[in-house]
Amino acid sequence: MVGEHFYSQAMSKALDGDLIGAICEFDQVLRLNPDHAEAFYNRGLLQHRLGHAQAACRDYAEAIRVNPRKANAFLHRGLTRFELGDKFGAISDFNETLRLNPVCIDASYHRGLARCELSDKCGAIADFERVLQINPESAEAYSALGRVYSEIGNSQKADQCFQKAHQLRARHPAEAAQEAVAEPSNLPSKRRKQYINVMERLVSSEYEAQTATLSAHSLGQIDRTDVEAWALNRLPAHYATSRRWADATARQLLSTHRDQIAATIREGIVAVSRNWQPVEEALLPDEISRPC
Numbered sequence: 001m002v003g004e005h006f007y008s009q010a011m012s013k014a015l016d017g018d019l020i021g022a023i024c025e026f027d028q029v030l031r032l033n034p035d036h037a038e039a040f041y042n043r044g045l046l047q048h049r050l051g052h053a054q055a056a057c058r059d060y061a062e063a064i065r066v067n068p069r070k071a072n073a074f075l076h077r078g079l080t081r082f083e084l085g086d087k088f089g090a091i092s093d094f095n096e097t098l099r100l101n102p103v104c105i106d107a108s109y110h111r112g113l114a115r116c117e118l119s120d121k122c123g124a125i126a127d128f129e130r131v132l133q134i135n136p137e138s139a140e141a142y143s144a145l146g147r148v149y150s151e152i153g154n155s156q157k158a159d160q161c162f163q164k165a166h167q168l169r170a171r172h173p174a175e176a177a178q179e180a181v182a183e184p185s186n187l188p189s190k191r192r193k194q195y196i197n198v199m200e201r202l203v204s205s206e207y208e209a210q211t212a213t214l215s216a217h218s219l220g221q222i223d224r225t226d227v228e229a230w231a232l233n234r235l236p237a238h239y240a241t242s243r244r245w246a247d248a249t250a251r252q253l254l255s256t257h258r259d260q261i262a263a264t265i266r267e268g269i270v271a272v273s274r275n276w277q278p279v280e281e282a283l284l285p286d287e288i289s290r291p292c
Contacts, residue, residue: 004029006025006026006028006029006032007025007026007029007036007038007039009025010022010023010025010026010029010039010042010043010213011042011213011214011215013025014042014046014210014212014213014214015210015211015213015214015218015266015269016266017210017262017263017265017266019046019049019050019209020050022046022213023043023046023047023050026039026040026042026043026046027043030043035066036066037062037063037066037067037070037073038063040059040060040062040063040066040073041059041060041063041070041072041073041076042212042213043059044056044057044058044059044060044063044073044076044077045076045209045212045213046209046212046213047059048076048080049209049212053080053083053084054084056076056077056080057077057080057081057084060073060074060076060077060080061077064077069100070100071096071097071100071101071104072097074093074094074096074097074100074107075093075094075097075104075106075107077093078090078091078092078093078094078097078107078110078111079106079110081093082110082113082114087114087117087118088118090110090111090114091111091114091115091118094107094108094110094111094114095111098111103134105131105134105135105138108127108128108130108131108134109127109128109131109138109140109141109144111123111127112124112125112126112127112128112131112144113144115127116144116147116148116151121148121151121152124144124148125145125148125149128141128142128144128145128148129145132145137168138168139164139165139166139168139169140165142161142162142164142165142168143161143162143165145161146158146159146160146161146162146165149161195239195240195241196239196240196241196246197232197237197238197239198238198239198240198246198249198250198253199232199235199236199237199238199253199261200228200232201246201250202250202253202254202257202261203228203231203232203235203261203264203265204228206261206262206265207224207227207228207231207265207269210262210265210266210269211224211269221273222269222272222273223272226268226272227265227268227269227272228268230267230268230271230272231261231264231265231267231268234264235257235260235261235264236257238253
């Protein structure tokens with residue numbers, strides 16, 4: 001296909017963390033082949049990573065123009081519109097995502113958030129319940145559902161959802177650490193607030209950005225958990241106990257440690273791909289607290 005050399009170069013530069021260089025290579029691809037949907041889509045992901053939300057939306061729109069059935073382009077344009085405050089536009093994109101991929105959890109969850117902000121509480125409840133039908137282990141969906149019930153005054157159902165979310169986080173602490181959890185005010189005061197390492201959220205986002213353009217074969221050589229653990233062992237931990245605190249900490253860390261986080265993830269991907277740990281050697285959950 002025309003432009004594939006530049007496309008390969010773009011993916012390599014993205015993996016190396018040279019996002020601007022990768023975008024320039026995608027520019028070359030699209031100059032030679034204006035209907036290269038994947039180039040538009042991947043350039044949009046990189047534009048978003050660089051904070052160019054409007055440019056990202058334009059690239060997702062072009063990817064959709066070329067391939068109207070590309071669900072991920074609708075999803076990521078919806079997520080970007082949501083960040084920009086365009087809740088109606090976001091919902092429209094999430095609707096299309098779910099039409100093309102009815103089991104897309106991200107689309108249902110974020111459509112629920114958007115509906116909630118637009119005071120469509122019934123629609124939000126339906127979306128969060130849809131997430132739980134697909135993934136009954138989603139503590140994040142239970143928390144969101146609990147917040148909606150709390151807002152409409154149904155404290156009994158809110159408490160049930162918050163308690164279920166707490167139980168799931170206790171069973172899956174690694175997943176809970178990726179969420180910025182605000183303690184619901186209507187839960188019994190004897191419950192301890194949960195804390196998270198905000199750096200884990202940033203490491204997770206950076207990993208997704210750096211691997212967004214990798215082929216399935218390349219991703220098969222990398223274990224995400226190993227990369228993130230490798231990076232977190234080399235980055236400073238910063239903890240928070242509320243969503244507001246977590247968001248403020250994340251902004252501060254991005255202003256002071258963005259380059260260090262990006263470089264550490266790049267090094268971790270290389271290290272893990274060279275020293276791949278077979279699945280059978282993975283650490284089991286019940287081994288973590290077992291005495292030596």
